[in-house]
Amino acid sequence: TEEALVSAQFIETRSKEVKPRPDILREARHQLKGYFAGSLQVFDLPLAPVGTDFQHSVWKILNQVPFAQTTSYAALAQQLGGSNMSRAIGSAMRTNPIVIIQPCHRVLGHDGKLTGFVGGLHRKQALLDHEARINGTYQPSIFDIQ
Helix, strand or coil, rough: CCECCCCEECCCCCCCCCCCCCCCHHHHHHHHHHHHCCCCCCCCCCEECCHHHHHHHHHHHHHCCCCCCCCHHHHHHHHHHCCCCCHHHHHHHHHEEEECCCCCHEECCCCCCCCCCCCCHHHHHHHHHHHHHHHCCCCCCCCCCC
């Protein structure tokens, strides 16, 4: 909208159509460029994702996960007051309309393994690796060694 970002998703092809862009989209683009350049770790954008009250409660907690750190679905469930809510939290993550900015890529399985991500696990791993490199905590895997 003119006032807030309601969606930021991965797309496979770029539209060639040029449309006037609200200021919020220009600012979101600017901040995403800063994130990928390594100069921005916390987004400061007005957000207005469409979702249920429960989804909003999950996304609010999600926004508190610091840059280059991870949490688990179980830990988020504990914060919401129910240890058996992991599946519902996973469902809220799948419907997160503002990826990267609402950092669902920072949520891992209880065993620390990558689990579902709307952009694909390869993107989730790339985002986690990017943040770890910026933070100075990146540990290459055997697959990264030439």
